[in-house]
Amino acid sequence: MSLSVAVAGASGYAGGELLRLLAQHPELEVRTVTAHSNAGHPLVAVHPHLRSLASLTFQETTPEVLAGHDVVFLALPHGHSGGIAAQLPESTLVVDAGADHRLESADDWAAFYGTEHAGTWPYGMPELMLADGGRQRRELRAARRIAVPGCNATAVTLAIAPGIAAGLVDPGGLVSTLAVGPSGAGRAAKVSLLASELLGSANAYGVGGTHRHLPEIAQNLRAVGATEVRHSFTPMLVPMSRGILASVTAPLVAEATADEVRSAWVSAYGDERFVQVLPQGQYPRTADVLGSNAIQIGVGLDEAAGRVIAVAAIDNLGKGTAGAAIQSANIALGFEEHTGLSIDGVAP
Numbered sequence: 001m002s003l004s005v006a007v008a009g010a011s012g013y014a015g016g017e018l019l020r021l022l023a024q025h026p027e028l029e030v031r032t033v034t035a036h037s038n039a040g041h042p043l044v045a046v047h048p049h050l051r052s053l054a055s056l057t058f059q060e061t062t063p064e065v066l067a068g069h070d071v072v073f074l075a076l077p078h079g080h081s082g083g084i085a086a087q088l089p090e091s092t093l094v095v096d097a098g099a100d101h102r103l104e105s106a107d108d109w110a111a112f113y114g115t116e117h118a119g120t121w122p123y124g125m126p127e128l129m130l131a132d133g134g135r136q137r138r139e140l141r142a143a144r145r146i147a148v149p150g151c152n153a154t155a156v157t158l159a160i161a162p163g164i165a166a167g168l169v170d171p172g173g174l175v176s177t178l179a180v181g182p183s184g185a186g187r188a189a190k191v192s193l194l195a196s197e198l199l200g201s202a203n204a205y206g207v208g209g210t211h212r213h214l215p216e217i218a219q220n221l222r223a224v225g226a227t228e229v230r231h232s233f234t235p236m237l238v239p240m241s242r243g244i245l246a247s248v249t250a251p252l253v254a255e256a257t258a259d260e261v262r263s264a265w266v267s268a269y270g271d272e273r274f275v276q277v278l279p280q281g282q283y284p285r286t287a288d289v290l291g292s293n294a295i296q297i298g299v300g301l302d303e304a305a306g307r308v309i310a311v312a313a314i315d316n317l318g319k320g321t322a323g324a325a326i327q328s329a330n331i332a333l334g335f336e337e338h339t340g341l342s343i344d345g346v347a348p
């Protein structure tokens with residue numbers, strides 16, 4: 001028998017992608033969907049692409065509505081998960097796509113989010129290699145609370161972690177530049193996200209150490225073994241609906257050829273189904289990972305600059321949110337980790 005699932009914030013982009021993936025999951029059945037301004041409306045009024053869930057109507061987002069399910073996915077604006085999660089039974093698996101429970105440091109939370117810290121949950125990045133040789137997935141087995149990583153944080157962390165774990169690059173000299181699609185900013189109307197503003201243009205945002213994924217990435221890289229992380233991080237909004245292309249470069253601090261550098265990434269991710277290290281000289285395209293739970297990584301060496309370059313592509317709504325949420329839930333529930341998830345994209 002399938003486990004019963006509720007999705008809160010189901011009228012948003014992250015919630016919608018969760019629903020699309022859950023509709024195909026053989027062990028999980030969506031019984032309840034909640035929203036805010038869309039409460040009372042039929043699900044297909046907001047998500048006309050999800051006809052298999054046409055019998056559902058958005059309800060109010062309250063602990064009472066969400067209680068009584070085996071699994072609750074939260075896809076709410078930052079700051080809204082903590083209060084609701086605290087009122088759900090400890091036996092319920094709660095998977096939070098928002099940022100509320102990602103950071104270990106309350107000071108970092110205060111500095112970048114400006115509200116009270118809700119606490120820290122096991123971090124849902126199964127493939128992250130830990131400094132003691134383990135993987136982050138061990139923290140997820142039988143967990144009943146999971147914090148899903150930020151999408152930019154996923155792309156940057158998984159792109160450069162193998163080089164740090166292998167001692168090949170200096171995490172004190174990281175430079176990341178990202179091309180990101182506007183769906184990462186959510187569905188709520190904002191002038192800067194109108195098609196008339198976006199099409200034919202690109203702009204940087206969150207520049208100069210201000211982006212809230214910086215402490216999350218630093219926390220991840222310290223878990224991998226970095227002692228000092230200095231990171232210049234610049235995301236750029238580009239006119240593609242979804243997808244993130246992250247270029248992460250760092251100084252090479254060991255004697256290594258391009259082949260040896262790439263070998264470190266291959267051995268770090270050798271058995272990981274959702275992480276694909278591309279052949280030497282190849283770099284990923286966002287189109288090839290859209291709709292999938294894959295991250296593709298191309299690794300190279302800029303000998304003249306003395307820097308390693310890792311370029312990663314993900315679907316921000318796939319491996320960047322909803323796919324990652326389901327992958328971690330599968331681990332916590334004891335299902336095959338890839339249940340209901342694909343590595344195939346939908347290019348072109």
Ligand SMILES: NC(=O)C1=CN([C@@H]2O[C@H](COP(=O)(O)OP(=O)(O)OC[C@H]3O[C@@H](n4cnc5c(N)ncnc54)[C@H](OP(=O)(O)O)[C@@H]3O)[C@@H](O)[C@H]2O)C=CC1
Binds near residue numbers: 010034074078184320
């Ligand atoms: N989009 C992405 O790529 C990623 C998103 N996330 C995270 O997932 C979460 C959801 O993001 P996203 O789907 O993009 O956002 P959206 O703006 O698209 O959706 C937000 C959802 O929350 C509901 N909501 C809004 N205000 C309230 C409120 N006051 N109380 C309860 N519910 C409310 C909305 O309901 P209604 O529409 O009915 O008003 C909607 O269902 C965020 O925390 C985000 O950071 C994480 C990684 C990537």
Ligand SMILES: CC(=O)N[C@@H](CCC(=O)OP(=O)(O)O)C(=O)O
Binds near residue numbers: 099149180185237316
């Ligand atoms: C285009 C755009 O604004 N993207 C968002 C992606 C954030 C995200 O998806 O992660 P969170 O869950 O941490 O919000 C950003 O860069 O802030």
